[in-house]
Amino acid sequence: MDKPGKSVILILAILLIVAIITNTAIGSTSISPDVTARILVAEIFEGMIDITGKIFPSVTANMQANGYYPVEKTWTNSQEVIIRDIRLPRVLLAVLVGAALSTAGCAMQGLLKNPMADPYIIGMSSGAALGASLGFVMLLPVQLLSFVGAVITIFVVYNISKIGGKVPVDTLLLSGIAVGSLLAAITSLIIFISHSPHQIIFWLMGGLWTASWDKVKITSVMIIFGVLILYRYAWNLNVMLLGEEQAQYLGLDIEKVKRYVLVLSALVTAAAVSVSGIIGFVGLIIPHIMRIIVGPDHRILFPASTLMGAVFLVLCDTFSRTILDSVELPVGIVTAMFGAPFFIYLLRKRRQSLYA
Amino acid sequence: MLEIRDLSAGYGHRHVLEQISLKASEGEVVGVIGPNGSGKTTLLKTITKVLEPISGTVLIDGTNVDEMQSKEIAKKVAVVSQVISINFEFTVEDIVLMGRTPYIKGSETVEDINIVKDAMEKTNTLFLKDRLITQLSGGELQRVIIARAFAQDPKVLLLDEPTSHLDITNQIDILNLVKHASRKGMVVVAVIHDLNLAAYYCDKICLLQDGKLISVGTPDQVLTPQNIERAFNIPVEVIPNEITNSLYVIPVLEPLHDTLH
DSSP states (O other): OOHHHHHHHHHHHHHHHHHHHHHHHOSSSOOOHHHHHHHHHHHHHHHHHHHHHHHOHHHHHHHHHTTOOSSOOOSOHHHHHIIIIIIHHHHHHHHHHHHHHHHHHHHHHHHHTOTTOOTTTTTHHHHHHHHHHHHHHHTOOHHHHHHHHHHHHHHHHHHHHOBTTBOOHHHHHHHHHHHHHHHHHHHHHHHHHOSOHHHHHHHHHOOOTTOOHHHHHHHHHHHHHHHHHHHTTHHHHHHHTTOHHHHHHTTOOHHHHHHHHHHHHHHHHHHHHHHHOOOOSHHHHHHHHHHHHHOSOHHHHHHHHHHHHHHHHHHHHHHHHHSSSSOOOOHHHHHHHHHHHHHHHHHHHHOSOSOO | OEEEEEEEEEETTEEEEEEEEEEEOTTOEEEEEOOTTSSHHHHHHHHTTSSOOSEEEEEETTEEGGGSOHHHHHHHEEEEOOOOOOOSOOBHHHHHHGGGTTTOSSSOOHHHHHHHHHHHHHTTOGGGTTSBGGGOOHHHHHHHHHHHHHHTOOSEEEEESSSTTSOHHHHHHHHHHHHHHHHTTOEEEEEOSOHHHHHHHOSEEEEEETTEEEEEEOHHHHOOHHHHHHHHOSOEEEEEETTTTEEEEEEOOOOOOOOOO
């Protein structure tokens, strides 16, 4: 592992913290970043007191009696509510979704050795979309159905591609496209016959406006664990880049690696999609951008993609919710509008093949 | 010691290898020759269980490969294929470290790093350590791939046409390296296309044709005009090469007339 890679990760981590604080500060009600930071520190502190209070009630009672508090309260209650209950969950959800999509995209590109791969490539987005559409028209929980739709799709695609205990990568890609097209057609049909197609169409564009602490809590468990377990496959994915036969000669059980990486990417992606809809482009370009900067070594590339994906989506989401006075833009539009030109610029600047 | 007994293998219903039996000992370079499609590469794949055999057994130091996990096999057997290029910008050191994959649990240890350094020293690639693998010449790349194989710390080294895409200097360089490794106690089995290089470097030669072993023995015993004609379907002359004290195989061709007027 080389030194420049580590410093990139450190820089990105700092960038993410700064992005969380500044973007929580931005919104229709103006609250300055330093007040925001103080509210955040106070919230974290209160959260910690809550936890320690459960373990050591006497210590906490003592601290409260002595009025020990890290920051002086200089803000109004309404400011606190806006920060704590509205903006913070939204920014954190953007962090989680961006991190999930970008890490899963990175894993899929490495696993499939395909530069076009993104988290949705084997039909997962179509499955999630169909699940969500059914949820809207049948008035069932959309989040749950889209999650289930994505997971079932990946399961079906994987099993279609399985030939004699092996899953050839090209078969996986093609059956993913086939199943995806079928599900997309069904979704279109539902939109066509639905009385209120707008909800579904908005969902398909991707957005974080339904953010809440509940969503943050549910997805954070799955995304954090999924991403951390994916990191454990970093070295195996490096070896797989040499080609499947070479990897086998080095003692790698390539089918097992494929299965685990696929399942983990699918779970992480499904968790993200179920709360955000189909946000495109993050999972495709962030890993590419990071590959240009830190190289193909997944031990660095994975955490770099995770952090950059989070930063990118936080920024895009802030833009989408503040650019227009009256309405919010779906963030999926913003990610593509900013991402695509920047990516084209990088492609031109590099002037050599981006990917093998 | 590598022992192959009555090995048959193939893809689907098509048998590519039939009833191959072969022994290779430490310190011995065993050459596998034969025309394209005669089953040479399949033989190497079956030894490492990348391809499951239809019947027969492969024993490494008496242990049946069939009872070993792929990781355990990779600790005993390293394969050097003909690698034309690697398109991902890993450093040379990272590529060689990949040879430690069957040993690494979590992250690499100081011992792994030392073994990697040692493998690079033996293959004269240590000076390339921080270079990108995408920027090497063909000969350098092949030496790095051999360093990776050495990093696996194998008992058996299998080579699949390791030199056929290299210039004469690099061919000899690579084969000297392999010969040296065998003299240090490795079992070496190499698929070689160049019959003259095979005659010079190999202690034992196996001639394959249509998946069958049609001759095994010393170069003198195997590289006869009759055998080569049978396998390759062209007439050859085999003459003693007094300069290198080995054999020289010459295809008998008609003098080429320039027909372009």
